[in-house]
Amino acid sequence: MSGGTRLENANPLVFQRSGERLLTATDEDENVADPIDDREIFDILIRTVLSQSINDPEHPLSLEELNVVEQLRVNVNDQDSTVAVEFTPTIPHCSMATLIGLSIKVKLLRSLPGRFKIDVHITPGTHASEDAVNKQLADKERVAAALENSQLLEVVNQCLSSRAISGE
Amino acid sequence: MRVRVKVGVALQAMAADSALLLGLVEEFVTGQQDSKAEETATGVKNGQFTILQLVEALGLSLTSSEPQTRGRGVQLLSQVLQQCYGNLQESEVEVLVTFYENRLKDHYVIMPHVLEGLKALTKCLVLPPGSAVSILKSVFQDAHVQSLMLAQRSCVYCILINLMDSREEELKGLGSDFVFGFVQSMDxxxxxxxxxLAFQIARKIITQGYEMGKFTEEFFEVTSCYFPIDFTPPPNDPHGITQEELILSLRAVLTGSQRFAEYLLPLIVEKLDSDVQSAKVDSLQTLAACGSLYGHKELSEFLPGLWSSLRREVFQTASEKVETAGLSAVSALVASLSRSVLSSDSEDVLHVFLDLILKDCLHHLAEPDLKLVWPSAKILQAASNASYRASLKVMSAVMPSLLEQYNTQTQCSQRRTLLEVLQGFVQPSLHGTEHGEDNVLVEFQKPLCSAVFSALAESSAGLQITATRLLTSLGKQSGLLPLSDLELSVHHLTRLVLEEQDAQVSLAVMECCGALAYIYPEAFAMRMVPRLKEAIFSEPMVEGDRPCPSDSNSQQAVRRRCVTALASVSSQPSLVQESVPVLLQILTSAHTGRDSFSSDEVTSVCHSLQRIAEQAGQDPEVGQIFHDIVIPRLLGLAIQAALQGEDSSGRNSLLKDEAVLSAIVPVLSAVCARLHSELASLMASRAVRLFLDGDVSFLPENAFPSNLQLLKAHPDSCYQTRTVCLLMACVCSLPRSVEIPEVDRLLVELEELSFTCLHPFSYTSAAKCFAGLINKRPEGTALDAMLESTTKRLTAEVENQSPMRMQAFTLLLWVAKALLLRYHPLSTSLTDKLFSLLGDSELASHAADGFYLLMSDSPDVLNRGCHANVRIMYRQRFFAENSAKLVQSFNSAVPERKAAYLKALSHMVNNLPKQVQLTELPALLPLLLEALSCPDQGVQLSTLSCLQPVLLDPPAALTTQLDGLVARLLALNSSPSMKVRIASLRCILALSHLPDHLVLPFRAKILQALAVPLDDKKRLVRKEAVLARGEWFLLGNPGR
Structure with missing residues (x-):
């Protein structure tokens, strides 16, 4: 799972980043409640970075630039307190798929109110061992156990640390 | 008889001197008194004793069988020589050199002093011929440099440097032995x-052309073994040596000679493989430095290896530094190959190298959605920018393929990338134009322009924005935007101004217009300005009786863009001449009520005028236009509108609005601040006569009543007195050298108005105008008398419960500010008055806010842009003089009055520079924490915003207060004001960056507390909560 020195995909497709969310007048109005929407979750996730090669944690591409997460594939229902995120590994045999999924899940667990039920899975048909990965991600106990593993936690935290995105 | 006495006296004196000298030597050598060396040296310098006498006096010590005693003797001699080497005779030097050379073979404890002595002797100008060589030979032979202590090694290097400076020819006579000796010494x-020091010597050896002979490789080895330098100075290093210094001096050695090429280039290739980023950067920069000296002879053999390393670094790096260094290296190599003179039989190495680059990079340009397109483009651009010959070759390979791709691609994002790459190649460079050669790109001018025009016509914002940048680049180079294409460009840009609604595209279009209009003013004056004017004054489409709302909205948006565009293009006087009348015409219609302009539009017209005045700078032509046309028209319209306000039946002019008046003020100040002296004086007298005497002769459309009295307060109408803000804009922003006529009468009228007027806008403006004039008034009795009477009246009015108390307070505040800025002695009594008002039942809150005004820059008056008399660091000074007072009064105030003090304090601290905040904070911390629990939201917000930067680099005093701080910050998370919630979350985020051991105890508590704002009803608050909570989660965890 760690990148090693050789890059798995040295010349990946790079997608354009969407701009900052524009501020509207209602955003600053004290009396209007803003529901949690798809874009908000998307904005939280694109701060997550894929440390594609552990050698260069300073300037990795973000999940958005690699098209791993798209706003289209984020679904939130604020009223029912549910979030569903589909992510697309860069290549069908990507060995990082579980790590990416885990990072997304952890990020959401840390960033959303406790009332939300969080579902993270691979976009159907984009990964060789889709089912196995989905199963791991859905299993609460396995996620918890994975985060007990300090080496794994370290890699996940690296993806989530703000130092990694300071190059923006 | 007399003579004999004199001789006798002299003899006696000599005898006394020699006894003295013996005494000094004795005390130094056996008495171990170091200070005696200094006394001896002084004696030698005065001519009291000679060096010869000193050596004689030292005789016994120098020949003693005890090494310690000999050492002490030599030490004394050396220390004296260090001070007196300038007084020596050649014969003395010769003897001393021989003596010291012999001593080099002596006991090791003597060695340090011997070297010191030699160092002093090498500074002698009278060093006899041959001594330099013999000193060096002895040093190289008898002193094993690297077994010496640090200070002595330094001594040896200094000896070398001294001799190289003064005896270059003699040393060169040594041949390569000198280099060999040096190599052995520094190894x-x-x-x-x-x-x-050693690198300095090595550099001299290279630049002064010492013979290296067969020791070239050894010389390179002994210096290059330090490459790349990795040096971290110890903390509190007293010597102040930096890694950068070492790197640069080593680089100067390594890249100093072509003869090192065969060793250096393989070394660089090897070090580029390093995992350490600084080593990579150093290697790349060293390679770039070689470029200036090396030619194809040195480089050709290594090019393939160098290229593959360079390519790997630029393609794969994650660091911008490595990329930049790599690109400069590519540039330097290409530049040096381009300089090399070709021999007829060999192939052109430049072409060989460029072929290598093109082979590896060109095909990546054909995949515009993959990552490597960018590094490839940058390498090619670096190569092409290196020389004219290189750009010819690269452009002819790259341009056709890029242009063709652009024309055949259909996907928007790919076309945008291609266009951005194209823009990178079109960046103006120095090549071509400086040698009078044609711009390389002229050949591709047609297809480039048509690519720009097609992109401008697309609907994709990204494509349009890139196209405007490319167009700007084309316009900046001669020959790339011929007349027909220029006209077409202006046509496209005009269309975009009129039609494009996307804010970012609009901004890019405006920038492009601004840049091109500066170069081609006629085209814009003829083709753009008239069309914008037409669009501004065209009637909106009328449907039935009234325009439908969406349409009038878009009509407003079009007008707004037109007005902005007019400001953007007005950088040259010829364009200002065209655009300003259009803007003034809008104001006129707004005044007469035709064409349904809104007050927002009118203010935006004012902003545009202000921008034109500001971007013109000191241009006298533009100043003349503004002085002759704009100011009279603006004043005329505003005063007409004010007079109209009197009769209620009149049409409603927009220029009566306070908002519009406030927007006119900065236009007038911007113009007046930039006027040249003659016009400025004229302006001053016109404005004063207008406001004091009602002299309207310079205003256009003279339709004013004859007895105009603008500065007289009317109890029932505010329109006329409001215009005093225009007076302020005109007279308070003129350069300080301009004398204001009748200033005393003017001040009296202003004072009267600000004391008696009932309308806040009017009396505040009058107070500001008064303050602005006072601030610039030269010191003297006139000023003092004026201030004395004003202060007396102020004090009386503020202290009595008069109905005009607020007016008096406002004037007090502004006068206090005017005096504080110029360090006037009277300012203290006025600011003390303000402090005492913090305890006032009625004015406390206003007084507290007054401190914000005192400490911050006012936008329209009393700032440096208005040439106000602002002394540096007045804030620090005010704070230093008053903070203790404030804290004291806070402590003694009754509880319900404390809030005002806290507010004043937080305003004061907030406006201090950060360095000062950091030093002042420890003392104020308890008070600031108190301020966080103060119920006033303004106080909370201002305290949080001054705490947050401090938390990023917290003072030690904070650590003991963390408990209280965390509790208060968390409590503010439930504040009703979202701004307070956001600010407190930012502080909590900043806290997570404190040292782990300080904040870890709070982790669990804060994570739990932050779960609440994750569900805040405002998204902006949630965003901050997510950031802060994420960081606190990482705290104390692996992988942070």
């Missing part, structure tokens, strides 16, 4: 201070 040197 293994570890101390950075000595390394700097």
């Amino acid at each position: 293994g040197e570890r101390d950075p201070r000595n390394l700097l």
Whole structure:
């Protein structure tokens, strides 16, 4: 799972980043409640970075630039307190798929109110061992156990640390 | 008889001197009194004793069988020589050199002093011929440099440097032995201070052309073994040597000679493989430095290896530094190959190298959605920018393929990338134009322009924005935007101004217009300005009786863009001449009520005028236009509108609005602040006569009543007195050298108005105008008398419960500010008054806010842009003089009055520069924490915003207060004001960056507390909560 020195995909497709969310007048109005929407979750996730090669944690591409997460594939229902995120590994045999999924899940667990039920899975048909990965991600106990593993936690935290995105 | 006495006296004196000298030697050598060396040296310098006498006096010590005693003797001699080497005779030097050379073979404890002595002797101008060589030979032979102590090694290097400076020819006579001796001496040197000296010697050996002979490789080895330098100075290093210094001086050695090429280039290739980023950067920069000296002879053999390393670094790096260094290296190599003179039989190495680059990079340009397109483009651009010959070759390979791709691609994002790459190649460079050669790109001018025009016509914002940048680049180079294409460009840009609604595209279009209009003013004056004017004054489409709302909205948006565009293009006087009348015409219609302009539009017209005045700078032509046309028209319209306000039946002019008046003020100040002296004086007298005497002769459309009295307060109408803000804009922003006529009468009228007027806008403006004039008034009795009477009246009005108390307070505040800025002695009594008002039942809150005004820059008056008399660091001074007072009054105030003090304090601290905040904070911390629990939201917000930067680099005093701080910050998370919630979350985020051991105890508590704002009803608050909570989660965890 760690990148090693050789890059798995040295010349990946790079997608354009969407701009900052524009501020509207209602955003600053004290009396209007803003529901949690798809874009908000998307904005939280694109701060997550894929440390594609552990050698260069300073300037990795973000999940958005690699098209791993798209706003289209984020679904939130604020009223029912549910979030569903589909992510697309860069290549069908990507060995990082579980790590990416885990990072997304952890990020959401840390960033959303406790009332939300969080579902993270691979976009159907984009990964060789889709089912196995989905199963791991859905299993609460396995996620918890994975985060007990300090080496794994370290890699996940690296993806989530703000130092990694300071190059923006 | 007399003569004999004199001789006798002299003899006696000599005898006394020699006894004295013996005494000094005795006390130094056996008495171990170091200070005696200084006394001896002074004696030698005065001519009291000679060096010869000193040596004689030292005789016994120098021949003693005890090494310690000999050492002490030599030490004394050396220390004296260090001070007196300038007084020596050649014969003395010769003897001393021989003596010291012999001593080099002596006991090791003597060695340090011997070297010191030699160092002093090498500074002698009278060093006899041959001595230099013999000193060096002895040093190289008898002193094993690397077994010496640090200071002595440094001594040896200094000896070398001294001799190289003064005896270059003699040393060169040694042949390569000199280099060999040096190589042996420095081999293994570890101390950075000595390394700097050694590198200095090595650099001299290269630049002064010492013979290296067969020792070239040894010389390179002994210096290159330090490459790349990795040096971290110890904390509190007193010597102040930096890694950068070492790197640069070593680089100067390594890249100093072509003869090192065969060793250096393989070394660079090897070091580029390093995992350490600084080593990579150093290697790349060293390679770039070689470029200036090396030619194809040195480089050709290594090019393939160098290229593959360079390519790998630029393609794969994650660091911008490595990329930049790599690109400069590519540039330097290409530049040096381009300089090389070709021999007829060999192939052109430049072409060989460029072919290598093109082979590896060109095909990546054909995949515009993959990552490597960018590094490839940058390499090619670096190569092409290196020389004219290189750009010819690269452009002819790259341009056709890029242009063709652009025309055949259909996907928007790919076309945008291609266009951005194209823009990178079109960046103006120095090549071509400086040698009078044609711009390389002229050949591709047609297709480039048509690519720009097609992109401008697309609907994709990204494509349009890139196209405007490309167009700007084309316009900046001669020959790339011929007349027909220029006209077409202006046509496209005009269309975009009129039609494009996307804010970012609009901004890019405006920038492009601004840049091109500066170069081609006629085209814009003829083709753009008239069309914008037409669009501004065209009637909106009328449907039935009234325009439908969406349409009028878009009509407003079009007008707004037109107005902005007019400001953007007005950088040259010829364009200002065209655009300003259009803007003024809008104001006129707004005044007469035709064409349904809104007050927002009118203010935006004012902003545009202000921008034109500001971007013109000191241009006298533009100043003349503004002085002759704009100011009279603006004043005329505003005053007409004010007079109209009197009769209620009149049409409703927009220029009566306070908002519009406030927007006119900065236009007038911007113009007046930039007027040249003659016009400025004229302006001053016109404005004063207008406001004091009602002299309207310079205003256009003279339709004013004859008895105009603008500065007289009317109890029932505010329109006329409001215009005093225009007076302020005109007279308070003129350069300080301009004398204001009748200033005393003016001040009296202004004072009267600000004391008696009932309308806040009017009396505040009058107070500001008064303050602005006072601030610039020269010191003297006139000023003092004026201030004395004003202060008396102020004090009386503020202290009595008069109905005009607020007016008096406003004037007090502004006068206090005017005096504070110029360090006037009277300012203290006025600011003390303000402090005492913090305890006032009625004015406390206003007084507290007054401190914000005192400490911050006012936008329209009393700032440096208005040429106000602002002394540096007045804020620090005010704070230093008053903070203790404030804290004291806070402590003694009754509880319900404390809030005002806290507010004043937080305003004061907030406006201090950060360095000062950091030093002042420890003392104020308890008070600031108190301020966080103050119920006033303004106080909370201002305290949080001054705490947050401090938390990023917290003072030690904070650590003991963390408990209280965390509790208060968390409590503010439930504040009703979202701004307070956001600010407190930012502070909590900043806290997570404190040292782990301080904040870890709070982790669990804060994570739990932050779960609440994750569900805040405002998204902006949630965003901050997510950031803060994410960081606190990482705290104390692996992988942070």
